[in-house]
Amino acid sequence: MIRRISTALLATLLALxxxxxxxxxxxxxxxxxxxxxxxMAHFHLEEYDPAIDEWEKGYRIKPAPQFxxxxxxxxxxxxxxxxxxxxxxxxxxxxxxxxxRAECERHIAALTPIVEQQRRASEQPSTQPLxxxxxxxxxxxxxxxxxxxxxxxxxxxxxxxTASARPADKPVYKKGWFWGVVAGGAVVVAGAxxxxxxxxxxxxxxxxxxxxxx
Numbered sequence: 001m002i003r004r005i006s007t008a009l010l011a012t013l014l015a016l017x018x019x020x021x022x023x024x025x026x027x028x029x030x031x032x033x034x035x036x037x038x039x040m041a042h043f044h045l046e047e048y049d050p051a052i053d054e055w056e057k058g059y060r061i062k063p064a065p066q067f068x069x070x071x072x073x074x075x076x077x078x079x080x081x082x083x084x085x086x087x088x089x090x091x092x093x094x095x096x097x098x099x100x101r102a103e104c105e106r107h108i109a110a111l112t113p114i115v116e117q118q119r120r121a122s123e124q125p126s127t128q129p130l131x132x133x134x135x136x137x138x139x140x141x142x143x144x145x146x147x148x149x150x151x152x153x154x155x156x157x158x159x160x161x162t163a164s165a166r167p168a169d170k171p172v173y174k175k176g177w178f179w180g181v182v183a184g185g186a187v188v189v190a191g192a193x194x195x196x197x198x199x200x201x202x203x204x205x206x207x208x209x210x211x212x213x214x
Contacts, residue, residue, distance in 0.1 A: 032062035039070060040209060048078040065095035069104070070209050076107065082118070085111040 035058030042051035052074050059067035072087035088104045088111070098104065 028062050032058045032064070034058075035061065036067070036070075043070070043074060043209060046077075048074040063094075065091055065098065066209075068094060069098075069100070072104075072107070073209060076111070081111045081114045085115055 035054045039051040039054035039058065042048070042054060052071050055067045055070050055074075058064075059071075068087050068091040072084050072091060075081075075087060076084035085108060088108050092098060092101060092104055092108075
C-alpha cells in the first residue's frame with residue numbers, strides 16, 4: 001500500500017516538474033507578442049528607432065528569429081547598412097532554413113560592398129586643403145629692434161616695374177588640390193546614390209515584415 005502511494009506521488013511530482021517549464025514558457029509569449037506588435041506599429045509609421053527598441057526588448061524575453069529579421073529591416077530602411085547586414089546574418093545563423101532566406105541573401109549581397117566601401121572611405125586621409133584659422137597679424141620675430149618696417153624707397157625714374165610685379169594667381173581649376181577635392185566629392189556622391197538605391201530597393205514585399213511565430 002505504501003509502495004503504491006509512493007509510486008503515485010512520484011509520478012505526480014514528475015508530471016508537475018515537466019509541466020513547470022512549459023508553463024513558464026507560455027507566460028513569456030504574451031509579453032514578447034506585445035513588444036512585437038508595438039514594434040510593428042512603429043515600423044509602419046517609419047519610426048524605426050522605437051521599433052528596433054521594442055523588438056530588442058521582445059528578443060530578450062523570447063529569442064525568436066523573426067525579431068532579428070525585423071531589426072535588420074528597420075536598420076536597412078533607416079539607411080544604416082552595417083547594422084542591417086549584421087542582423088540579417090544573425091537571423092540566418094539562428095534560422096538557417098528560414099522561408100525568406102533567398103531574400104535575406106539578396107540583401108546581404110547588396111549591403112556587403114556598401115559596408116566595405118564605407119570602411120575604406122573612413123580610412124582614407126582627407127583631401128580637403130588646410131586653411132589658416134587665425135587671420136590676426138603675426139608678431140615680429142624675437143629679437144627684432146623695431147616693429148616698424150623701413151620706409152620703401154621710390155624706384156628710380158625709368159625703372160620697369162612690370163618685371164618685379166607679382167604674377168597673377170592661377171585659376172582655382174588649374175590648382176592641383178582642386179581636382180583632388182572634386183574627385184573625392186564625386187566618390188562620396190556616388191556612394192551616397194548607391195546607398196540610397198540599395199537601401200530603398202525592393203518591392204513592398206521585401207520591405208514588409210513576416211507575422212510572429214512564437
